[in-house]
Every structure is written in structure tokens, then in C-alpha cells.
Amino acid sequence: MAARTKSTKDRPSYRCTECGWQTAKWLGRCPECQAWGTVEEYGTPAVRTTAPGRVTTSALPIGQVDGRQATARRTGVPELDRVLGGGLVPGAVVLVAGEPGVGKSTLLLDVAAKAASAEHPTLYVTGEESASQVRLRADRIDALDDHLYLAAETDLAAVLGHLDAVKPGLLILDSVQTVASPEIDGAPGGMAQVREVAGALIRASKERGMATLLVGHVTKDGAIAGPRLLEHLVDVVLHFEGDRHARLRLVRGIKNRYGATDEVGCFELHDEGITGLADPSGLFLTRRDEPVPGTCLTVTLEGRRPLVAEVQSLTVDSQLPSPRRTTSGLETSRVSMVLAVLEQRGRIAALGKRDIYSATVGGVKLSEPAADLAIALALASAASDTPLPKNLVAIGEVGLAGEVRRVTGVQRRLAEAHRLGFTHALVPSDPGKVPPGMKVLEVADMGDALRVLPRSRRRDAPRDDEDRR
Secondary structure, three states: OOOOOOOOOOOOOEEEOOOOOEEOOOOOEOOOOOOEOOEEEOOOOOOOOOOOOOOOOOOOOHHHOOHHHHOOEOOOOHHHHHHHOOOEOOOOEEEEEEOOOOOHHHHHHHHHHHHOOOOOOEEEEEOOOOHHHHHHHHHHHOOOOOOEEEEEOOEHHHHHHHHHHHOOOEEEEEOOOOOEOOOOOOOOOOHHHHHHHHHHHHHHHHHHOOEEEEEEOEOOOOOEOOOOHHHHHOOEEEEEEOOOOOOEEEEEEEEEOOOOOOOEEEEEEEOOEEEEOOOHHHHHOOOOOOOOOOEEEEEEEEOOEEEEEEEEEEEEEOOOOOOOEEEEOEOHHHHHHHHHHHHHOOOOHHHHHEEEEEEEOOOOOEOOHHHHHHHHHHHHHHHHOOOOOOOEEEOOEEOOOOEEEOOOOHHHHHHHHHHOOOOEEEEOOOOOOOOOOOEEEEOOEHHHHHOOOOOOOOOOOOOOHHHHO
16 A cells, blocks of 8 residues: 655545556546445545634623514415415515426516505515516416516526615515626536525525525426425525316415414415415315215315315226226325225125225315225225215224224314315214204214215225114
């Protein structure tokens, strides 16, 4: 092994002990001689220390710190304020991410117009569109205000210059991946550029007490594009999601230094723009006079928010050796598990030979286990061609042994169902306080749950011991 020599550089260097090839970073394999484990450090960095400097502000006891500077200011969009924890805090930096076309720019342009005022003007900087294109969208969604300023820039220095000229109380940048600094090498959207742009805007926001909304791109896997450091630097991370073919849009809080991270804002995207939905349960229900076989209602929790949703199932005789299993808005693996429980524990053998289609109404996605009982009852109702009783909701997780397990937030779910006029509910044992006037049936297993199906019309329902005798 060659002896190490003292490096004159401030940072360590690495050298292959076999061929002498040098590099600034460690590698497991030398690219010159292809030897493994021969690249070793041969220089040690110079030890540097930072001398104490002048402090900008004196340290105070925490009780003497003025908390009024962190008071949230409402944006004028109640559903967004709900997710933010009351509004935008001066100096806060919010990262809004979502798939292309989901409605991020439409929502933020509406926020820009409603939050603008003489005391707190809004600056909207677009790097993806021209100013005239944004103006056309503002005309369509009625987002015009004399205190809303619009600029189309892709240079970081120009954006900072606009801040000095406008002195906004709210900055919206669409998007952080389109702005670049000439001082940093790399194309816009690269790791170094995104880090530099975000860092400069965060410093400007903190110094000016200006709230900032940054639009971020997402990868094909749904993760926020760019360095992970970006999510650590900002104060709030919001994820905008929704099915492109549905009207519903959800804004979820992933990180929030000023509020809870389990809040969800509901919006409806339409031709005239995007509007908040204070009561979105109507999008997930089908209003009908008489109950239909294969439908069951449940109450799902989106964060802290209870939403009544409808599960629909259809079973038909299959002409294929392997019957179809198609789902929409439901997890296929979860539906398959419930099918297995119904066949084995509920003794509904006809399901295994039929094509089965399960879906939700209105584009809502049900992934929590609390919807298991509603899925099971909808499948059993479709298989027997027997409708469930009217005004009935089902809440509970179904286990592989056929038991119905407890879920969180049963009281909140029941209160939401009662508010919307539902009078009967199937829940696991010990549901807690029940809303007055609501009849609750506690079920321990699938056998108890399937007894809500009228026996006179049940075609493939399970049979008890007396029927088998």
C-alpha cells in the first residue's frame, strides 16, 4: 500500500492504491483499473473554526417573545385556511405540489385575488405561462383586483427586483422549477437551481415578513420533484390531488409548522374556476327514492373530516375461467380480501364464479379499513339481489376471521351521518355516545352484519343451521 502524503488542499482527496488515480469523492470501485476497495483518502481537511460574531437580536425569555408576529392572516378561501391552520402566517413559505392539470394554478390565482388588499398587495410570478395567458384565466374565474400584480419571469434576480418594487404581502411563484439563478450552474429545475431559488425566496420572506406560496412539480410516482431538502426548508407542504375525470379536488397538509397535518380541504373544479366545498358529501351520494341492490353507504375520515360516501357493487355470471375483479376508487387487494371473507365466513359461494365490479361515487377514494363493512354488505346485497334498508350506513373493519373490528372516530362518523339524515347504522361493538334519534346496531361478525338483508328476497345469502337442517 502506498504511503499517504499530506494534502495541501482544504478538502480531502481520494486515490487508488493500485494505479494512483485521484478523485475528490470516494468510490467503491476505481474506474481506471476496475479494482474494488482500493480508493482511500490520503488528505485530511484543514481544521477551521468559526469565531463568535455580533448577534442580530438579543435572546429573550420565551415568555417575552411577541407572538403576534406569527398571527395567521386569512386568504379569503375558507377551505385553504382550514388546511393551513387558520390562514397564512407572515413570513411563512408554503410549498403546493400536485400533478399537472389538477388545478394548482387556478386555485392560487383565486387566492391571489382574494388575499390582495391596499395594505398587503399580492405579487403573482409565473414562469410557465405568459402574462396574457394568466390574465385570460383571471377573467374566466373572476380573479381580478387592482392590488394584484402579475409578472412573467424566469430569472431569480428579476423576481427579487419585483419584490423591491411591489413590496407584496403575499408572493406566489408558479413554479419553483422554472426559475433559475445565473450565478448557479445547471438548468432550471435541477437540484442546485431549485435549492438556490428556494433558499433565496425563503430568506426574502423571513426578512420582509412576506408569505410565499411556491408551486412544485411532482414526479411520475407522485413525490415532490427536486431535492428532499426543499420540503425541510419550507414551513408548510400541501399536496393537491384529484382524479382528472372528477370534479372533486382535495388539498392535504403533509407538513405544517403552524397547524395540524391531518386537515383536508375539499374543492370542486368547474368551468368557472374552483370553489371550496364546506359540505362535500353530496358529491359522493346518489339520491334515489328506493334503495337499489348492491349499494351501501359508509362514513370515511379524510384527516379530521368525516365524509359520507357510497359503495356500489355489481355481480354478473362470468363466461371466463377466471372471473373479472374490477374496482374504481377502492383498493383491489382490500376488495379481494373482503370477497374471501364473504365466501368462507359468510358462506356466499356464488361470488367466486361471477364477475365482480366495485366502485365509489363522485371520484372519492376509500382506502381506510373502516369501509370494509360497507364493501362486504354491498357485495352481499348485489349477490342476493336484495337492497339494504334505506338510510343505513355501515362502519367497521372486517378481519380474516369474519369479525368486525372497531375503528377510530366512530362518534364523529355517526354525528355526520345523523346530520345528513341517516337514521340507522351498523357499527362494531361499543361505539360510544350515539346521536339522539339514531338507531345503532352493534355487530360482532359478518353473520350479524348479513342479517340486515331481508331474508324473503335473499338468493345467495348464507344459511344458518336451521336452514341447513
